[in-house]
């Protein structure tokens with residue numbers, strides 16, 4: 001079955017028992033379940049922290065979509081990362097992470113995990129030799145990366161990293177928040193876990209914070225459920241419902257946003273105020289071929305560097321359609337300076353290593369008409385229309 005069909009009517013495809021034939025996901029907002037009043041010969045429910053029919057239905061859909069064995073819908077994307085760490089790591093372990101990662105991941109690794117005596121090594125995952133050297137010289141338990149990376153938009157060859165991880169007996173997890181399962185399926189490429197923030201493209205409307213993690217094997221799927229119950233990471237039924245509202249349109253939204261991002265990136269490239277445009281959908285991107293091979297849809301996030309920090313401030317201040325907001329993948333377009341917002345927890349030294357300055361702006365392209373977005377940037381930078389290609 002194609003993904004669009006699966007997502008068009010999720011109650012049909014989830015393992016959900018509903019006596020009334022509900023055509024949208026029913027919200028079972030209850031803490032407990034009465035053992036005496038449940039259907040015979042069906043899964044029995046007990047307590048919603050452990051299991052809940054609304055949440056289980058979405059977990060079924062995400063498991064099918066990611067080609068996994070099972071998983072957990074978590075309260076946030078960070079909750080999915082935390083559940084991964086809780087499940088697979090113990091004191092004394094070492095994690096290998098792509099240097100360009102979400103600021104919240106960096107904070108968790110450097111502050112929370114360090115307190116538990118868990119060490120982090122960083123590497124550039126586009127350099128297989130660097131990755132293998134770290135794996136060879138350290139006992140790595142877990143390898144973790146995003147692709148595209150955030151905010152540098154590098155593309156990691158997930159199959160190659162999965163093979164290296166296996167060679168050195170490390171587990172491999174992919175943060176699939178940006179590409180989503182509509183674009184790439186990390187478990188098919190050899191990863192052990194695919195996790196994501198559903199706050200972004202998956203829910204799509206900025207109405208909820210949410211996450212999920214799906215494991216490739218029954219063993220790890222069961223362990224995730226065990227730790228989620230133990231640590232209380234699971235998502236509330238109402239928030240699951242909000243996420244489910246975005247699913248039928250996911251593929252269509254992402255395809256439309258991709259086309260707008262291509263057009264916007266080409267426009268930005270033509271501006272003398274912009275010194276660099278990073279977008280994996282541009283043939284000039286260093287991993288363009290890999291991006292096209294690995295992803296069905298290029299996610300609509302661009303990172304640009306302007307001539308100066310003052311110019312990026314001018315862009316942020318004067319645009320009317322782009323909110324100054326973190327996050328991406330929603331219906332509304334957004335701008336942010338990562339060094340001041342989403343990646344503010346990075347040290348100056350680590351910001352330098354990933355090439356971030358205050359002149360770098362991340363643009364998340366939404367569902368507005370792209371001509372309006374282009375006109376908005378033109379007026380913000382006070383560019384005469386005749387100067388644009």
Ligand SMILES: Cc1ncc(COP(=O)(O)O)c(C=O)c1O
Nearest residue numbers: 076077078102177197199209210
């Ligand atoms: C790549 C990535 N992973 C994880 C997260 C965390 O997700 P949430 O904000 O839903 O906790 C984010 C949030 O921006 C993100 O960009």
